[in-house]
Amino acid sequence: MNRILGQSAENASKLVAVQQIFRRRTPERAWSGDPPPGAALSGRTFNKQRSEPMKAFYADQFVLPLPPGHRFPMAKYRLLRDRIAAEIPLVRFSPAPAASDGELALAHAPDYIEGIATGRVDARILREIGFPWSEAMAARARRSVGATIGACRSALLDGEGVAANLAGGTHHAHADRGGGFCVFNDAAVAARLMQVELARPGSGPVRRQALQVAIIDLDVHQGNGTARIFARDPSVFTLSLHGEKNFPFRKEASDLDVPLPDGCDDDTYLHALDLALDELTQRFEPGLVIYLAGADPHEGDRLGRLKLSYDGLEARDRRVFEWAWQRRVPLALTMAGGYGLDIETTLAVQLNTWRVAAAYWRRWQNQPR
C-alpha cells in the first residue's frame, strides 16, 4: 500500500486537490532533466477522474480563394474535422485563437509579419508561398499558428499530455519569408512561446531551467524553415525525415536530417525512424514534442515520391507517440502536408494519426497521478 492511500480519506482528498492545482500551475515534466524521463510520475497514486475531451484546434472556417486546379487541398481540413467528429468522439474541437504580432515575432521578422497582415508583401515571396494574398489568407495563417499554440498549451501547460492542431506544420516558412504553402511557422512560434510562458515569473518551480523542445518533422518534405530558424538555438532540436530528391531542393541543416530515397518503403522508413529516435534520445531531452505528421509519405500522394502504406504510416505515428509517452513528454500534433491523388487517401492517413493520438491522450488521462 502506498503512503498516500494509507492516510485518512479527508487528507487524501485534500492532497488530490492540491496535486491537481499544483499540476495545473507547475508543469514539472516540462523542465528538462528534472525529473529524469519516465520517473516523473513514480509515486503518484491517483487516477484522475476525467470528463474533459481531448483538445483540438481548427481554422478551417477561413477558406482561401484559390484558382481552379490549385494543388493545395483546401477542402481537406473541414472534411477531416467532420470525419474525426464522427469517428473519434472524445476529441473536442475549438476555433483557434489568432496568434498576435508579438507572438509571431518570436520567430518572424516584424516587416514580414506586417507585410502579410496588410498585403504589402513582395510578389516574389507570395509566389514562393503559392497562395495569392487575401484577408482570409492572412487570417488563416495567424489562426493556424494559434492552433498549434493552443495544442501546446493544452498538452504542456494544462497537463493533458496530447493535443492537436487540425492543420499547421507549416515548416517551409522562414523568419522573413514563406514558401511551399507555408506563411508562418507554427511550430517555431509555438516552441518559442512555450519557452517564454514557462519562464514567466510565477509559472513554474523556483529552480528554472529552459524548456527544451523537439520538433519531430515526418512530413515528406524537409523542414527547411524550421531548421533555419533554430539553426543556432540549442534549446530546440529539429529532426526531419524527408525525401532526399523532393522539395525543397536546397535543404537547410536540421539538428538531425534523414534523407530518404525515392520509392522508400515501410521497412526502410521505419528502420530509419528508429535510428533517428535513438539518436534523438542520445542527444536531447525535450520537455515538449511538436510532431508534424505529414500524410505525404504515403504511396498514393501526388508529391511524396515515397511508398509508405497506411499500416506503415500508422506504425510511424505509434513510434513517435510511444517515444514521447515512454518519457512522459507532452506532445502537440500538427498535420503538415498531404496531397493524395484521391483526397480520401490523405484523409484516411490522417484519421489514423488522430486515432493513435487519441489512444495516447487516453493513456495520459488514465495514468496514476
Ligand SMILES: [Zn+2]
Ligand atoms: Zn510535405
